[in-house]
Amino acid sequence: MESNRILYLIALVAVGWGVTYALRSLPFVLFSRKARELPPWVGRLGVLISPVIIAFLIVYSYSSLEWRTFGPYLAGAVTVALQLFWRNPLISIIAGTATYMILLRV
C-alpha cells in the first residue's frame, strides 16, 4: 500500500515534469532547422491563448471552493482590486486568501 503510493507519487512528478518540459522545449524541437520559418500567427496565438486558459482555470478552480456562498466571490474581488491598485501579487494573494478563510469561519 505505502510503496504503491510512493510509486504513484514518483510517476506523478515524472508526468508533471515530462509534460512541462515538452511544452517548454516545443519551439526548439519544431523550429530547430533554419529552413522552417516561424509563421506569424504562432506569436499572435501565444499572446491570446494564455488569458483564455487562465480564465478557464479560474472558473474551474471555483468549483472546488464553497461556490454557493458569496465568500469566494468577495475574496476574489478583494484579490483583483488589490492587484489593480497595488500591483503586489503577494499582498493580493495573502489578502484574498485571508478574506476567504475568515468568511469560512463566520
Next chain:
Amino acid sequence: MNINGKIFRRAFIDSLPVLMGYTTMGFAAGVLMGAKADVPFSPLWGFLTAAAFVSGTLSFAIVPLVAQSASLAAVAAMTLMINFRYAFYGISMLSKWKTVPFFKKLFLIHMLTDENYALETASTIKDQKLYEKYCTYLSALNLSYWISGVTSGCLVVYALEKALSPERIKAATQGIEFAMVALFLVIFTDQMRGFFRHGK
C-alpha cells in the same frame, strides 16, 4: 572585478524581485503542500516537485490532485492546460540561444519560467557569450530561490504537525486553497492590464 563577476552581479541584482516573489510564493505553495497534499514526507515532496516543475501554478494545482490520488492522465491534462503558455516562450529564445551548447540549453529550457522569460528577453547585454552566462546565472539563482521557498514552507508545516495534532493543522488551514485561485486571478488581472495598455 573580472567580467564573470560583473555578469553574475548583474544577474543577481536583476533576480532580486524574483527572490522576493519565489521565496514567498514558494513558501505559500510549500505550506499548502504540507497541509493538504497528504504525502509521507512533504519536505522531500516539495523539494522534488519544485526542482522538477519550476512552475508555481502547477505546484499549487497539483496539491488537490495528489490528495485525491487523481489519475496520471488527469495530471497530464491539468499540466498541459496550466503550462500551455510555456510552449510560446521558446519562440522568442530561438535566435537568442542559437549558440548555447546543448546541455546548457537543456537547463535553460527547463528554467523557462514567466520570470526568467521576462528578464531574459528584456536584457540589453549585446555580447552573445556574456548573454549566455547571464541567462545561466539567472536561471541557477532563481531555481535556488524557488526550491528554498517551497521546501521551507513544507518544513514549517511538517515541524508544526509534529508539535500539534494534524486535525488542528487541517482545521486551522481550512480555506488556504484559495491561494491558488488568487494566484490565477492575479495573473489574469495583470494580463488584462497588459492587453488594455498595449491594445493587443
